[in-house]
Each structure stands twice: as C-alpha cells, then as structure tokens.
Amino acid sequence: xxxxxxxxxxxxxxxxxxxxxxxxxxxxxxxxxxxxxxxxxxxxxxxxxxxxxxxxxxxxxxxxxxxxxxxxxxxxxxxxxxxxxxxxxxxxxxxxxxxxxxxxxxxxxxxxxxxxxxxxxxxxxxxxxxxxxxxxxxxxxxxxxxxxxxxxxxxxxxxxxxxxxxxxxxxxxxxxxxxxxxxxxxxxxxxxxxxxxxxxxxxxxxxxxxxxxxxxxxxxxxxxxxxxxxxxxxxxxxxxxxxxxxxxxxxxxxxxxxxxxxxxxxxxxxxxxxxxxxxxxxxxxxxxxxxxxxxxxxxxxxxxxxxxxxxxxxxxxxxxxxxxxxxxxxxxxxxxxxxxxxxxxxxxxxxxxxxxxxxxxxxxxxxxxxxxxxxxxxxxxxx
Ligand code: PLP
Numbered sequence: 001x002x003x004x005x006x007x008x009x010x011x012x013x014x015x016x017x018x019x020x021x022x023x024x025x026x027x028x029x030x031x032x033x034x035x036x037x038x039x040x041x042x043x044x045x046x047x048x049x050x051x052x053x054x055x056x057x058x059x060x061x062x063x064x065x066x067x068x069x070x071x072x073x074x075x076x077x078x079x080x081x082x083x084x085x086x087x088x089x090x091x092x093x094x095x096x097x098x099x100x101x102x103x104x105x106x107x108x109x110x111x112x113x114x115x116x117x118x119x120x121x122x123x124x125x126x127x128x129x130x131x132x133x134x135x136x137x138x139x140x141x142x143x144x145x146x147x148x149x150x151x152x153x154x155x156x157x158x159x160x161x162x163x164x165x166x167x168x169x170x171x172x173x174x175x176x177x178x179x180x181x182x183x184x185x186x187x188x189x190x191x192x193x194x195x196x197x198x199x200x201x202x203x204x205x206x207x208x209x210x211x212x213x214x215x216x217x218x219x220x221x222x223x224x225x226x227x228x229x230x231x232x233x234x235x236x237x238x239x240x241x242x243x244x245x246x247x248x249x250x251x252x253x254x255x256x257x258x259x260x261x262x263x264x265x266x267x268x269x270x271x272x273x274x275x276x277x278x279x280x281x282x283x284x285x286x287x288x289x290x291x292x293x294x295x296x297x298x299x300x301x302x303x304x305x306x307x308x309x310x311x312x313x314x315x316x317x318x319x320x321x322x323x324x325x326x327x328x329x330x331x332x333x334x335x336x337x338x339x340x341x342x343x344x345x346x347x348x349x350x351x352x353x354x355x356x357x358x359x360x361x362x363x364x365x366x367x368x369x370x371x372x373x374x375x376x377x378x379x380x381x382x383x
Contacts, residue, residue, distance in 0.1 A: 081200025158291025165193025203335025262302025
C-alpha cells in the first residue's frame with residue numbers, strides 16, 4: 001500500500017490529498033453553504049460543528065493541503081492575505097514589540113505604522129538583509145514577533161529565514177514569514193525555523209485572479225497560535241464556502257503553474273539583464289542579485305514568477321513603457337496565470353521606498369517569447 005506521506009508535492013496537490021466527498025464519493029468536494037448545524041436532543045453536536053463562522057466544511061481540505069505542503073501542524077484560511085497577517089499581529093498585546101523589514105508589502109507596512117502603532121504595538125523596521133541591524137533592534141523581554149517577507153515586494157530582497165529564526169528564538173519571540181511570492185513549491189519556511197507561514201492565497205495558491213483569500217500555517221499549536229485562532233473565530237474574517245472551493249480547485253495546479261512562471265521569469269530576467277533599455281533587472285535567480293546566495297539556500301525548483309525591471313530613462317519612460325505593453329495587463333496583484341505589470345511607486349504613493357523607474361512584473365504562464373517580444377516592442381517605441 002502506498003505510503004501517502006511519501007508522495008510528491010505534485011501528486012498531493014493534483015489530488016488535493018486524495019480526499020473523497022463524504023456523501024457520494026465525488027472526487028471533488030461539494031459546496032456547503034449552511035451557516036449552522038443541528039444540535040441533538042441531548043445537547044451534543046454530532047457533526048462536531050456548531051456555526052460556520054470558522055467551522056465550514058469547505059475549509060477542511062484546503063487547510064489540510066496547506067498544512068501538508070508547508071510541513072505544519074495546523075492551518076487557517078482567512079478572507080484575505082491582510083486579514084491573515086493582522087490575525088498574527090493582533091495576537092500581540094499592547095506594549096509588545098515587533099520587528100519588520102523596511103521593504104515589505106506596502107499595505108501591511110502602512111497598517112503597522114499607523115493603526116498598529118496607535119494600538120500600542122511598538123514596531124521597529126530594519127533594513128532588509130542587515131542581520132546586525134536585526135539583532136540590534138531586539139528589545140529584551142519585549143520583542144515578541146519578527147515579521148519577514150521573502151522575496152520582498154517590490155525589489156525582491158531575499159532574507160535568510162534560518163538566520164532570522166535563530167535571532168527570534170534567542171529573543172523568545174515568534175517568526176512569521178510572508179511566503180506569498182515563494183509559495184510552498186519553492187520555499188518551506190517552517191523547515192528553516194519559522195513558527196508561522198502566511199500567504200496571500202489571492203496570489204499563487206489560487207492562481208486565477210478570481211478569489212481573495214489568506215492563509216496561515218503554524219509549526220506548533222502553542223499559546224500564540226491559540227490567540228491567532230481566537231482572532232479568526234471571533235473576528236470572523238473567514239472565507240466563504242464557494243471561495244474556499246475555488247481556492248482548492250486553484251491549488252490543484254499550483255506546482256505546474258509555479259514551475260512555468262519561474263521558467264518564464266528567469267527567461268525574461270536573463271534576456272533583459274544588460275539590455276540597453278534596462279538599468280537593472282531585480283530577480284533573485286540572477287547571479288548578480290544581492291540575495292542570490294541566500295536564495296540558492298532556501299529556494300528550490302526555481303526562483304518564482306516575480307521580477308522588477310528598472311527602466312533606463314527614469315519614471316517618465318517607465319510609465320510610457322507600461323502604457324505600451326499589450327500582453328502584460330496594467331493591474332495590481334500577482335500570481336495569476338496572466339502576466340501583469342505595475343508601476344509600484346505611483347501606486348504606493350508618498351513614503352514609498354520603491355524606485356520611480358521600477359516596473360513590477362508578475363510573470364504568468366504564457367509563452368516566454370511572446371512576453372519578451374511585448375517588452376521589447378514597448379522599449380523600442382519609447383526609445
Ligand atoms: N503579502 C503580499 C506579499 C502581497 O503581495 C499581498 C497583496 O498584494 C498581501 C500580502 C495582501 O494580500 P491580500 O490582497 O490577499 O489581502
């Protein structure tokens with residue numbers, strides 16, 4: 001008999017762990033819209049479910065798949081990546097200190113700097129890649145959470161998860177990693193010592209730009225995780241049953257989509273590295289990227305589908321290039337099967353760390369030759 005624990009990631013994903021739908025043995029789960037479950041005359045709930053705010057059966061399979069993929073002990077789905085991230089931050093108590101990198105997903109950074117701080121969470125931002133600054137930022141007895149994102153939006157800095165985990169453990173704190181861009185097909189942060197992995201499942205996990213979702217996976221079901229669970233259960237930032245069903249459907253093709261997007265991104269990165277229209281290609285897969293050595297250590301099966309191009313000629317030309325792209329759609333977000341382009345500095349606005357000449361590309365699964373030709377024609381027309 002097959003030892004299911006030894007099956008490859010691709011097999012587990014394609015079969016979503018091989019679960020069968022309980023009533024009819026369907027290979028695809030049903031959609032369970034009921035918000036409430038019957039209680040027996042004796043007061044028990046034989047189904048083990050009371051109310052669907054966070055007990056909907058449609059969460060079970062995607063959560064189990066994520067747990068398995070990340071090597072965790074428990075997983076939770078949320079209504080968005082942001083609500084997943086906030087469930088972790090809000091597990092802190094007023095007066096607790098947390099550390100986050102200066103380059104990270106813009107909206108979360110903004111929330112931390114504004115609402116998070118007003119709520120009494122003390123936050124230090126440290127330069128990505130600077131381990132000395134990380135150690136110096138620790139406030140003994142107060143630092144309870146390290147938040148990292150790798151590769152980090154939108155310049156794709158790569159931070160060393162095991163080095164951060166060591167500092168976090170020495171401080172008696174938790175390390176949470178936003179691994180949205182790497183996906184569990186490329187990096188498994190728990191293997192490198194992280195306590196919690198976070199995903200904007202809106203991106204690669206779902207992969208089709210049609211579901212907003214988030215996920216957390218924990219290495220251990222400890223007290224901190226207990227507080228995160230209360231935040232979901234009481235806060236109710238949960239995914240609807242149909243969205244959970246769609247997410248599982250998307251996750252079945254995760255491995256193949258991530259593999260293709262990585263191959264395409266690498267082809268684009270190599271083609272435009274040293275190109276006369278391009279000032280710099282920011283992609284962890286390139287030998288010249290400053291995080292390449294760490295990337296080799298903690299990323300496998302490719303370097304992901306996200307890269308940025310810094311355009312020669314500054315902001316004006318970068319905007320003009322984006323305007324002339326035809327296959328890359330000008331839209332925010334990432335991780336879908338279709339390629340997107342975004343001028344991040346103008347989206348992030350005041351206080352952005354993003355260079356004004358930078359175009360962020362979310363590389364999809366189209367033909368790499370078509371994508372390269374699209375960028376070439378846009379550069380040529382703006383020359
Ligand atoms: N983390 C990263 C790296 C992201 O790119 C995003 C969204 O763009 C988020 C978190 C937030 O996710 P969501 O939009 O699902 O709330």
